[in-house]
Amino acid sequence: MVGTCQHITEKVALSTETSAFQKLQIGAHLGICQACWLYFAQLKILRKSYRRLVAQRLAALSGEHVSQQTSLLIERFTKK
Amino acid sequence: MMGSSEALRFASCLGIGETDFLRALRAQESAAVTVVIKEYTPVLYRTAVGFGLAADHADEVVQLTWTGFFNALPRFEGRSQIKTFLTAILVNKVRELRRSQAKTGASASIEAVCDSQFDAEGNWNTRPIEPEQFYQATQTLNHLNECLEDLAETHRMALLLREWEERPKAEICNILAVSETNLRVMVHRAKTKLRECLEEKAFAPIGL
Numbered sequence: 001m002v003g004t005c006q007h008i009t010e011k012v013a014l015s016t017e018t019s020a021f022q023k024l025q026i027g028a029h030l031g032i033c034q035a036c037w038l039y040f041a042q043l044k045i046l047r048k049s050y051r052r053l054v055a056q057r058l059a060a061l062s063g064e065h066v067s068q069q070t071s072l073l074i075e076r077f078t079k080k
Numbered sequence: 081m082m083g084s085s086e087a088l089r090f091a092s093c094l095g096i097g098e099t100d101f102l103r104a105l106r107a108q109e110s111a112a113v114t115v116v117i118k119e120y121t122p123v124l125y126r127t128a129v130g131f132g133l134a135a136d137h138a139d140e141v142v143q144l145t146w147t148g149f150f151n152a153l154p155r156f157e158g159r160s161q162i163k164t165f166l167t168a169i170l171v172n173k174v175r176e177l178r179r180s181q182a183k184t185g186a187s188a189s190i191e192a193v194c195d196s197q198f199d200a201e202g203n204w205n206t207r208p209i210e211p212e213q214f215y216q217a218t219q220t221l222n223h224l225n226e227c228l229e230d231l232a233e234t235h236r237m238a239l240l241l242r243e244w245e246e247r248p249k250a251e252i253c254n255i256l257a258v259s260e261t262n263l264r265v266m267v268h269r270a271k272t273k274l275r276e277c278l279e280e281k282a283f284a285p286i287g288l
């Protein structure tokens with residue numbers, strides 16, 4: 001069956017030409033093609049991995065360092 | 081007048097009214113400065129590091145942000161939250177730092193990335209890989225780290241503020257000076273570029 005994959009048309013049309021996505025094969029589920037299903041499944045995984053990466057970066061910054069810098073900033077910006 | 085719940089909270093902590101709080105902050109009085117810096121310095125560090133800055137650069141940018149904040153405070157009319165105002169200054173400082181490092185995100189060829197996904201008939205050129213394989217590829221986070229570096233600066237900022245910090249769309253639009261539609265496009269493009277980059281890095285044929 002050939003037609004418009006509604007899911008990808010809605011999402012990707014944000015950044016590129018809608019006409020490029022008019023002939024995608026409709027999959028058996030959810031009215032989207034299999035490739036688009038894989039695409040959006042990947043984006044969900046990416047979101048989780050991205051959040052884990054940022055958490056890892058933040059963990060590398062010690063609370064003690066931030067606390068020391070905070071004290072220095074208060075000292076610097078308070079008018080005597 | 082500030083008129084924000086944030087200002088009320090700070091004023092209440094100090095046992096004064098909102099107007100007095102703003103006056104004390106502008107005068108850089110100890111109590112007002114202390115409460116604001118203590119509240120927001122960790123937030124600024126978190127955001128700076130989230131943008132991809134190393135610890136020493138985060139130190140520099142956070143200091144510059146506070147300098148910018150106190151310099152601009154006489155002109156601050158309270159139409160936005162202090163947190164939003166600070167984040168907007170931080171974003172500008174990060175951009176200045178990146179420019180000085182000549183990393184302006186010029187490599188972000190997202191249009192080419194989107195175009196290359198489909199053939200002239202609108203069909204996928206290459207099917208996305210299976211989610212299980214993709215999941216494995218993201219696990220070490222090294223590839224993801226590298227791919228984030230290739231994003232346009234503003235796209236990376238939009239992604240962090242939306243996906244990690246979960247700030248309201250209106251606030252992010254204010255910080256980045258973009259419309260809500262533009263923000264949606266920027267976050268979508270950032271995710272698409274990351275996905276493409278990960279597929280490419282993790283599954284490039286050996287020898288290429």
